[in-house]
Amino acid sequence: MLRRFRWTALIFVAVVAGSVAIGVGLIAQERGLRIGTARAADGFDIVVTAPGSEVTMMLASVYLQATDAPLLDGETYAEIAGAEHVALAAPLAFGDSVGRAPVVGTTADLVTHLAKGPLEGRMFTARHEAVVGAMVPLRLGESFEPAHGVGDGADDHAHDVDFVVVGRMPVTGTPWDHAVVIPIEAVWGVHGLADGHDAGHDHEDHEAGDHDHGDDHAAAEHLGPPFDPAYFPGTPAIVVKADSLAASYALRSRFTRDRETMAFFPGTVLSQLYAIMGDLRAAMSVMALVSQALVAASVLVGLFILTRLFARHLAVLRALGAPGRYLMAVVWLFSSVLLGAGALVGLGGGILATWGLSRILSARTGIAVPATFGWAELHLVAGFVLVAMVLALLPAIAALRLPVLARLRA
Incomplete structure (x- = not known):
């Protein structure tokens, strides 16, 4: 049959x-x-933002989905970074792109934390340097000019500032594999904002430690924390890592305040x-x-x-x-x-x-x-x-x- x-x-x-x-x-x-x-959110213990939608801010900070969000000021960041049991407090800055790759401004500590392994090349040490994700089609040593905005409406020549790729992250299996990461001071600088540091204070510190470099160069190359609250332009999100699980719950409770800050676990939002x-x-x-x-x-x-x-x-x-x-x-x-x-x-x-x-x-x-x-x-x-x-x-x-x-x- x-x-x-x-x-x-x-x-x-x-x-x-x-x-x-x-x-x-x-x-x-x-x-x-x-x-x-779930794997993509593993590296984000706590995210602190202005009050709003946890889902929206999780998509922005963890999955790098473009969104408009209110900013946290310098005093809030200083309080979070200086809190007991905080091992990492990294501000984020968004808004630019290179082709389809979003440009994220943050600190070297967060890049090291998310990479979970050695970089190809090295970490950025100057404001014109960048570390790219594993899937970004930019080679080490290649220069690029970020566009202002994301998607079809991005302005390719709004900043007129070039960056050079000095490092590449290993594969993480997250949207950060497709991101271009630069110092957050660079993001603030190309948008005409303060860079988070008091130039006069930087100059004095540098002069005391090394007289061989120029004063302007010292101020310009100061990267990462500590940030001066008076010169901190603001950040839509702060990625926080505590030194213990119990401390994570305590910090989330502490920084969940009406009309001021919203702290959440991305894993809880995913649940x-x-x-x-x-x-x-x-x-x-x-x-x-x-x-x-x-x-x-x-x-x-x-x-x-x-x-x-x-x-x-x-x-x-x-x-x-x-x-x-x-x-x-x-x-x-x-x-x-x-x-x-x-x-x-x-x-x-x-x-x-x-x-x-x-x-x-x-x-x-x-x-x-x-x-x-x-x-x-x-x-x-x-x-x-x-x-x-x-x-x-x-x-x-x-x-x-x-x-x-x-x-x-x-």
């Missing part, structure tokens, strides 16, 4: 495979997104989003099951029709003395082979689809989305095959009820 009705059988297998592949792909891709976004995604996952799973049930039903209807097509062959076997259970087994095995083959092909198709979608999502979001597979996908396919094989008994039973003499005369 498979040889004679091979094209019809192939159509049935393809329909079942498509339905199973969609279900497997939906479940596996949702899990991959969950794992990828809230995952709860919503869990509801969506349940809805998608139901949709996948319903679609598979409809496909199985349509295939079974086709099998009923197909049984009518080779009813004369079954009648000949019955006339030759074949028992009813044999005929029933033949039809059931034929139906089960089609449904089982479709499920197996669909499982393979779902794996390939998930792999392809993961690569596309990783390229578009900058997040390393893994193509993972687990028991949920196998349970889905196994459940479908089990139910389908039970339902395949229906056309087999129907084949036994066909009138033998009438079919032989036909």
Whole structure:
């Protein structure tokens, strides 16, 4: 029967495979997104911003999605950086870009913290130097001019300032792989703002330590903390790392103040989003099951029709003395082979689809989305095959009820 009705059988297998592949792909891709976004937020213990939307500010600071946000002043930063148990307090500055890569201004300490490994090249030590993410298409030693703004509306020649790439971060699997990181003083400077340091104080300190360099050069090359609150232009977000887990909770509580600051754990915000995604996952799973049930039903209807097509062959076997259970087994095995083959092909198709979608999502979001597979996908396919094989008994039973003499005369 498979040889004679091979094209019809192939159509049935393809329909079942498509339905199973969609279900497997939906479940596996949702899990991959969950794992990828969680890994991307691992390096951000606490984020402190002005009061507003935690989700918006998490997307801006962790995932580098452009947004307008109010700024925290220098006194607030000094209080956070000087708080007990704060091991790292790195301000962020956004707003510029190089092609599709966002430019982020911050401190060398945060770059070291996020890199979690040695850089290719070295860290920036001057305001015209930059460290790029692993996926940024800029080579070491290459110069670039950042554009003001992000996307199609960016002004390519607004700043007229060149930077040189001196280092490259290792692959982190986060949107920072696609970012260009420069000293935050440089971001403030190209926008005509103060640089966070008192030039007179820098000059005195430098003069006491080294008389060989010029005064202006000393002030210009002062990078990173401590920042002078009087010369601190503001920052939309401060990435904070505590020296212990208990201290992290204490700092979040301390710097969550109405109308002043908002401190949050990106992991907690993600958990809230995952709860919503869990509801969506349940809805998608139901949709996948319903679609598979409809496909199985349509295939079974086709099998009923197909049984009518080779009813004369079954009648000949019955006339030759074949028992009813044999005929029933033949039809059931034929139906089960089609449904089982479709499920197996669909499982393979779902794996390939998930792999392809993961690569596309990783390229578009900058997040390393893994193509993972687990028991949920196998349970889905196994459940479908089990139910389908039970339902395949229906056309087999129907084949036994066909009138033998009438079919032989036909």
